[in-house]
Amino acid sequence: MAAWGERLAGVRGVLLDISGVLYDCGADGGRAIAGSVEAVARLKQSHLKVRFCTNDSQKSRGKLVGLLRRLGFDISEDEVTSPAPATCQILKERGLRPHLLIHEGVRSEFDEIDTSNPNCVVIADAAEGFSYQNMNKAFQVLMELENPVLISLGKGRYYKETSGLVLDVGAYMKALEYACGIEAQVVGKPSPEFFKAALQAIGVEAHQAVMIGDDIVGDVGGAQRCGMRGLQVRTGKFRPTDEHHPEVKPDGHRWGRDPADRTVLCPVCAGAA
Amino acid sequence: MAAWGERLAGVRGVLLDISGVLYDCGADGGRAIAGSVEAVARLKQSHLKVRFCTNDSQKSRGKLVGLLRRLGFDISEDEVTSPAPATCQILKERGLRPHLLIHEGVRSEFDEIDTSNPNCVVIADAAEGFSYQNMNKAFQVLMELENPVLISLGKGRYYKETSGLVLDVGAYMKALEYACGIEAQVVGKPSPEFFKAALQAIGVEAHQAVMIGDDIVGDVGGAQRCGMRGLQVRTGKFRPTDEHHPEVKPDGHRWGRDPADRTVLCPVCAGAA
Numbered sequence: 001m002a003a004w005g006e007r008l009a010g011v012r013g014v015l016l017d018i019s020g021v022l023y024d025c026g027a028d029g030g031r032a033i034a035g036s037v038e039a040v041a042r043l044k045q046s047h048l049k050v051r052f053c054t055n056d057s058q059k060s061r062g063k064l065v066g067l068l069r070r071l072g073f074d075i076s077e078d079e080v081t082s083p084a085p086a087t088c089q090i091l092k093e094r095g096l097r098p099h100l101l102i103h104e105g106v107r108s109e110f111d112e113i114d115t116s117n118p119n120c121v122v123i124a125d126a127a128e129g130f131s132y133q134n135m136n137k138a139f140q141v142l143m144e145l146e147n148p149v150l151i152s153l154g155k156g157r158y159y160k161e162t163s164g165l166v167l168d169v170g171a172y173m174k175a176l177e178y179a180c181g182i183e184a185q186v187v188g189k190p191s192p193e194f195f196k197a198a199l200q201a202i203g204v205e206a207h208q209a210v211m212i213g214d215d216i217v218g219d220v221g222g223a224q225r226c227g228m229r230g231l232q233v234r235t236g237k238f239r240p241t242d243e244h245h246p247e248v249k250p251d252g253h254r255w256g257r258d259p260a261d262r263t264v265l266c267p268v269c270a271g272a273a
Numbered sequence: 274m275a276a277w278g279e280r281l282a283g284v285r286g287v288l289l290d291i292s293g294v295l296y297d298c299g300a301d302g303g304r305a306i307a308g309s310v311e312a313v314a315r316l317k318q319s320h321l322k323v324r325f326c327t328n329d330s331q332k333s334r335g336k337l338v339g340l341l342r343r344l345g346f347d348i349s350e351d352e353v354t355s356p357a358p359a360t361c362q363i364l365k366e367r368g369l370r371p372h373l374l375i376h377e378g379v380r381s382e383f384d385e386i387d388t389s390n391p392n393c394v395v396i397a398d399a400a401e402g403f404s405y406q407n408m409n410k411a412f413q414v415l416m417e418l419e420n421p422v423l424i425s426l427g428k429g430r431y432y433k434e435t436s437g438l439v440l441d442v443g444a445y446m447k448a449l450e451y452a453c454g455i456e457a458q459v460v461g462k463p464s465p466e467f468f469k470a471a472l473q474a475i476g477v478e479a480h481q482a483v484m485i486g487d488d489i490v491g492d493v494g495g496a497q498r499c500g501m502r503g504l505q506v507r508t509g510k511f512r513p514t515d516e517h518h519p520e521v522k523p524d525g526h527r528w529g530r531d532p533a534d535r536t537v538l539c540p541v542c543a544g545a546a
Contacts, residue, residue: 130405136439139431143438157452158412165416166409171448178447179430179440 008229013049013204015195015223016040018064018080019056019159020214020236023071026162030067033235037072044074049202052080053195053211055154055188055218057124057169058103060084081198083153083188084109087122090187096149098122099141101134101172120149123176123184125156125169135172142180150176154188156218160237189215190222199228210251214238221248281502286322286477288468288496289313291337291353292329292432293487293509296344299435303340306508310345317347322475325353326468326484328427328461328491330397330442331376333357354471356426356461357382360395363460369422371395372414374407374445393422396449396457398429398442408445415453423449427461429491433510462488463495472501483524487511494521 019025022036043050052075056064061084065077084106091098091113099118100110103126110122121138142148156168173184188194199209206227213219214236223230232238232250243253292298295309316323325348329337334357338350357379364371364386372391373383376399383395394411415421429441446457461467472482479500486492487509496503502524505511516526 128405130408132401132403132440135403135444139440139444140437143431157454158416164413167405167412167448167452171408171412171452174451175440175444175448179444181430 008210010208011048011210011229012208013051013199013202013210014043015051015053015198015209015211015228016043017189017211017213017215017219017236018052018054018068020238021212021233022068022073024160024162024236025056025058028162030071031162032071032073040073040075049204050079051198051202053189053198054080054082055156057083057106057153057188058127059105060109062108063105081194081201083194084124086194086197087151087153087187088113090151091120091122096120096151098151099138100124101126101129101138102153103127103129119145120151121176122151122153123169123173124153126172127166130167130172135175139176139179142176142182148180148182150180150182150184152184152186152188154218155184155186155190156215158237160214165237189213189218190225192222192226195223195226195228216242216245216248216250220250224248224251281483283481284321284483284502285481286324286472286475286483287316288324288326288471288482288484288501289316290462290484290486290488290492291325291327291341293511294485294506295341295346297433297435297509298329298331301435303344304435305344305346313346313348322477323352324471324475326462326471327353327355328429330356330379330426330461331400332378333382335381336378354467354474356467357397359467359470360424360426360460361386363424364393364395369393369424371424372411373397374399374402374411375426376400376402392418393424394449395424395426396442396446397426399445400439403440403445408448412449412452415449415455421453421455423453423455423457425457425459425461427491428457428459428463429488431510433487438510462486462491463498465495465499468496468499468501489515489518489521489523493523497521497524 023030023032061077061080061082065075068075097114097116097118099121102124106124118141121142152169152173155170155173157170158165158168177184199206210229210231211219211223212231214233216232220230220232229251231252296303296305334350334353334355338348341348370387370389370391372394375397379397391414394415415423425442425446428443428446430443431438431441450457472479482501483504484492484496484501485504487506489505493503493505504525505523
């Protein structure tokens with residue numbers, strides 16, 4: 001493999017996934033991943049533009065940023081691209097009134113949205129909210145629509161909580177897609193529109209950007225399809241089998257400069273700062 | 274369309290779906306569908322061989338037959354082909370020890386099965402059992418296996434309860450398939466092995482048999498792919514859009530002789546008795 005400097009030539013901006021890269025979420029509020037607080041600080045001191053690009057749909061941006069700041073991260077709400085605000089914009093543009101199958105933590109993002117007499121279903125990572133009853137209700141709303149519209153905030157397969165791996169919204173999206181014979185519209189990574197919105201916010205072109213994430217398909221593969229470089233960290237939902245993924249080969253694996261330490265310091269900083 | 278007599282020429286046996294054809298299940302025990310008790314009685318008085326072929330995986334055969342008998346049906350346990358006993362046979366043959374994500378009502382069918390130190394996951398229509406916690410547990414067991422094996426008792430998309438349409442096991446099977454990147458092995462309709470076992474039990478060849486069901490894909494399409502004829506009733510999960518299904522065209526639509534009555538008497542009896 002080429003040296004970092006070479007592989008990161010021309011990089012002007014970095015998109016950073018949050019869950020599994022900066023911290024592992026959990027019922028206890030979550031834990032910062034070793035070295036990630038320092039790596040973010042170092043990135044922000046460099047000449048690189050930084051944008052946080054997350055599919056987290058359990059929390060409003062305000063709550064997510066508050067949590068990360070308490071864990072020591074230098075991050076503010078206007079640095080975050082997340083799927084709930086992007087979804088609200090789509091709902092307004094298309095005159096859609098959603099039935100919401102979402103986590104209570106993100107409900108405030110939908111405060112301005114008309115949810116009466118629903119003509120679509122929006123699902124997000126509802127966690128405990130993915131009960132049999134709630135899934136049936138969302139299914140029934142879709143089946144009663146002449147043209148069923150399902151919008152999914154991301155399509156992640158699973159993610160890592162402090163207690164272990166848990167199912168993400170993508171699994172439940174697939175359940176509804178199959179039951180209704182429809183295809184969901186995904187708002188979030190790996191949707192190209194979503195990556196582009198994040199790049200636009202920092203004024204960086206795709207070929208000048210690196211996405212750093214723990215999801216080999218959603219983060220790395222998605223970014224590469226948009227013309228970015230993609231690094232997969234070895235934390236969060238990373239699994240050794242990802243290194244032999246049949247379709248996606250990351251441009252790098254380490255979110256860390258020292259081979260003995262998988263997480264401390266950023267290869268982008270090391271190569272480019 | 275050809276007359277019934279012509280379309281049913283050479284028919285010697287009938288496979289009858291249960292839920293949505295004989296009765297609509299529900300928390301109240303369910304309700305017989307109008308005319309179906311009489312239609313079954315009439316079929317059994319004819320020269321035709323009859324076999325009940327169900328994907329019901331919420332109840333043991335004993336409980337299902339007890340319920341149907343209370344609703345007035347002439348049915349006994351040894352006339353029923355259902356997925357739980359077929360699954361137990363596969364588990365024993367392959368030395369598989371399942372983690373069970375199933376309904377309490379069917380657990381007794383698995384009494385003889387070793388469930389210690391699981392090396393596969395079996396899911397059935399668990400209904401309320403499809404909680405976020407239980408789905409995560411099944412997912413985690415699969416992710417810890419080197420070669421994850423998922424066996425699903427049927428892959429129905431949804432079915433009709435007296436309270437309305439509800440998600441069937443197939444939706445949750447798809448969720449686990451997607452999350453784990455695997456393909457489930459389906460025991461039940463539309464698996465050809467399952468239809469063949471039902472035909473074998475009555476000594477009838479596929480070309481001599483009619484399957485009567487409410488599922489356009491699982492019952493009608495599945496039976497036709499096995500060389501049977503397939504009728505779709507207009508009860509249970511039937512929806513008007515099924516009549517324009519892009520892939521499956523039933524050999525008949527009526528489980529009833531009188532066009533004004535969708536359910537009374539059987540076209541097979543009418544044509545062949």
